[in-house]
Amino acid sequence: MFTFDQLAGFIAVAEELHFGRAAERLNMTQPPLSRQIQKLEKSVGAELLERDNRRVQLTHAGQAFLEEARRLLALAERAPATARRIASGRSGVLRIGFTAASGFSILGPLLEEISAALPDVDIDLQELVTGEQIQALLTGELDLGLARPPFDGEIFDSRLLYREAMVVAVPAGHPLTRLGRDVENEDLRDEPLIMHSPLQARYFYDLVVRTLPVQHGNVVHTVSQILTMVSLVAARRGVAFVPRSATALGIDGVEYLQLGGDRGEPVELHAIWSRKVENPALGRLLRELDFARA
Amino acid sequence: MFTFDQLAGFIAVAEELHFGRAAERLNMTQPPLSRQIQKLEKSVGAELLERDNRRVQLTHAGQAFLEEARRLLALAERAPATARRIASGRSGVLRIGFTAASGFSILGPLLEEISAALPDVDIDLQELVTGEQIQALLTGELDLGLARPPFDGEIFDSRLLYREAMVVAVPAGHPLTRLGRDVENEDLRDEPLIMHSPLQARYFYDLVVRTLPVQHGNVVHTVSQILTMVSLVAARRGVAFVPRSATALGIDGVEYLQLGGDRGEPVELHAIWSRKVENPALGRLLRELDFARA
DNA sequence: AAACATGATGCCTTCCGGGTATCACTTGAT
DNA sequence: ATCAAGTGATACCCGGAAGGCATCATGTTT
Known part of the structure; x- marks a missing residue:
């Protein structure tokens, strides 16, 4: 396997097309640079430079390898900084x-x-x-x-x-929308209720149960996703308690009603x-x- | 600048998490390997490994640098072949x-x-x-x-x-395999679904979401590789949508079911x-x- | 033909890197 | 508590690799 020094040497020579100047650029003398290139060529298994005793030229293999060498060196130079940046977050x-x-x-x-x-x-x-x-x-x-x-x-x-408040999602045109006041617990006594799953959405489940004495006979669905609940409301399968931000869903056929009493913002x-x-x-x-x- | 040997040493230690075994793998003794790593850490400018006098662990910087090191070595190994072949006519x-x-x-x-x-x-x-x-x-x-x-x-x-169609991969013996007809969306409503990562496998993610109203509550994993998904299915973690060609994988314990309706060949x-x-x-x-x- | 330019080679020295032996420290067993 | 085992670090030695200097080989220029 070649070394990074050999790669750097090769790049310098390939750019200068002159061993002496390349060596100068690398702060070294010309002979070891010559040997570096020889070793590199040996380990690559191909002639990279054509030395014409008067001019230096890249072979085809050299041209191809030059790109690889540049990529390698660039990656190697960036690697520590990359690692440090990731480590620092x-x-x-x-x-x-x-x-x-x-x-x-x-x-x-x-x-x-x-x-x-x-x-x-x-x-x-x-x-x-x-x-x-x-x-x-x-x-x-x-x-x-x-x-x-x-x-x-x-x-x-x-x-x-x-934090946010809960609201009641009801199908558009539902009688409750014509109430003219906030919804109270009693208004919901006989409404089919789309409930949260006590397992997958325990937080909402507990919240609703705590807020309202749920008539279990009214529960028509238990789902775990707000979006599903609102879709079911739109399909007129019942009413549901949802956080206020669900109003931003923009689902047609659903209206959202304020709950009466000061229930705070429990969500x-x-x-x-x-x-x-x-x-x-x-x-x-x-x-x-x-x-x-x- | 570090050397390729140091990178190889670091990769070996990072994989073995043990200096002695890593040294053995590299056909060398442990002490020089320790020094290699020390030098590498110095030139990178960050601690890569945490030596706890009993166990070796990668630091965050080490994890990040490991990837860079692997890329570098892979690139270095391929480079000569590229150049050689071009040179050989x-x-x-x-x-x-x-x-x-x-x-x-x-x-x-x-x-x-x-x-x-x-x-x-x-x-x-x-x-x-x-x-x-x-x-x-x-x-x-x-x-x-x-x-x-x-x-x-x-x-x-x-x-x-x-282009090809999507099929549903399910664990062998899953109830859906006894359906006797194509699988419909409703059949999957309550199935745990192994989903694609929306970032790394955005194409499949979008495709599946477009094909099927995914119940996000059912999503149990998000992965980026088809092979991983099928393996998870084999491990009975859920079902997954995969392109038909995945059937050629030949993974035991997985069956592939056709989807109902004309969904075309969207992959x-x-x-x-x-x-x-x-x-x-x-x-x-x-x-x-x-x-x-x- | 002589001077010059340029890459290669020979030789010396330095230093890097690997090996062996050992240390320092922790852990687990008696 | 003590001792053995395991593990990474350190000390020291040695061989080889890499760089520098001097010089060679070869082709160009005047």
């Missing part, structure tokens, strides 16, 4: 999971912020429900999740990104990440966005 | 990238065709995903790619080689190449196979 890949619902609200601005703070970091996005995000964070398949409680505070660190979206941060880009992001904890 | 080398999936279908016949048309040209094959092929075509490390859209039509010219494989053709062998190939455009 200024470059690399961040794998971010997000729930469908967060896609309508916080995801866009957050990505803006990230690419402003870490312009050389590539973002790999995956839409996953909270449970899958947790799983992926544990196995290291994901660096950062945008998800909802609950999660294990021992293993994960987190930051509250966003939380958190950025969560494993406490043992493996990806330097994540560490950098947490510092840049001031997410790091004491 | 044979008219050159065609470096062709292909995706794993295309390896099962079009690659064999295409290679036949190429070696019939250009018997004096050597073929250098590399398996790369589409994104890597694009990158390699841009840097000139590749002459021709067998890849999938999208790519920049300004920079690349292309030719559609092959395209293109030959793509840079519009500014540098390699004369590529120019000849394009003319011979009548790929050249007006």
Whole structure:
């Protein structure tokens, strides 16, 4: 195998087409340079230069090898900086999971912020429900999740990104739309209710159950995705509780009604990440966005 | 500047995570290998390995540098062959990238065709995903790619080689195999779905999302390689959409089911190449196979 | 024909890199 | 607690590779 010095020597000679000047450029004398080239030619197995005792010329093999040599040297020179940049988190890949619902609200601005703070970091996005995000964070398949409680505070660190209220999604023209006031629990007593899955969307499930004494007889579907729920509402299969940001979905045939009483903004979206941060880009992001904890 | 030996040493240690075994693999003793790594770290300007006096681990910089080192060595090993072949009067080398999936279908016949048309040209094959092929075509490390859209039509010219249908890969003995008819969207509603990565395998991702209203709650993995997907199916982690040619993989424990409805043959494989053709062998190939455009 | 230019070769010295022996430290067993 | 085993680092030695100087071989110029 040849050495980088041999490559550099060859490039110099190929550019100068003169051993003496090339040697001068390399801060060495001409004889060892000659021998360098000879060795290089031997290890490549082809003549690279034609020495005519008066002029030096590249052979075809030399021309081909010159490109390879330049590529090699360029790569070699960049490699340490690349590695250091990745290690410092200024470059690399961040794998971010997000729930469908967060896609309508916080995801866009957050990505803006990230690419402003870490312009050389590539973002790999995956839409996953909270449970899958947790799983992926544990196995290291994901660096950062945008998800909802609950999660294990021992293993994960987190930051509250966003809170919002729940609204009621009803089919267009539904009697409740003509109520002229906020919707109360009693108004929903006899409505077919499209419910969240207690397993896959436990957060919403608990939230709704806590908010409203659900008549289980009314539950017509259990689904795990906000988008599915709203689609089912549009198909007039029932009404559903969804976070306000779902209104941005722009699905036809659905109207969103305010809930009466002061229920606050119980829908939380958190950025969560494993406490043992493996990806330097994540560490950098947490510092840049001031997410790091004491 | 580091040396190739240092790179090879580092790669060996990074793979073995053990200086002694790595030294054995390199046919040398452990002490000089230790010093090699120390020098490499010094010239890179970052710690690459964490020696814990009991276990060796890659640092973040080490992980990043490992990739660079592998690329460098691969490039260095190929370079002489490239130059030699040109010098030996044979008219050159065609470096062709292909995706794993295309390896099962079009690659064999295409290679036949190429070696019939250009018997004096050597073929250098590399398996790369589409994104890597694009990158390699841009840097000139590749002459021709067998890849999938999208790519920049300004920079690349292309030719559609092959179209095929999608099928559903399911674990052997899965209930769907006893269906007795083509699979419909509804049949898959509750199946865990192994999805493509929207970034690394954007083409398939878009395709599947377009074909089928994916219930994102069901997505269990996002991967970028067809082979990985099929392996996961074999491991009964879920079902997956794959191009028909994946059936040729011959992986045990997987069955492939036809999709109902006329979905056409949406999976395209293109030959793509840079519009500014540098390699004369590529120019000849394009003319011979009548790929050249007006 | 002589002087010059240029790459190759011979020879010497230095230094780099590998080998052997050993150290320093940790871990696990008795 | 003590001791053996395992593992990477260090010390020292030696051979060979690489660079420098002097010179050769050959072709060009005057």
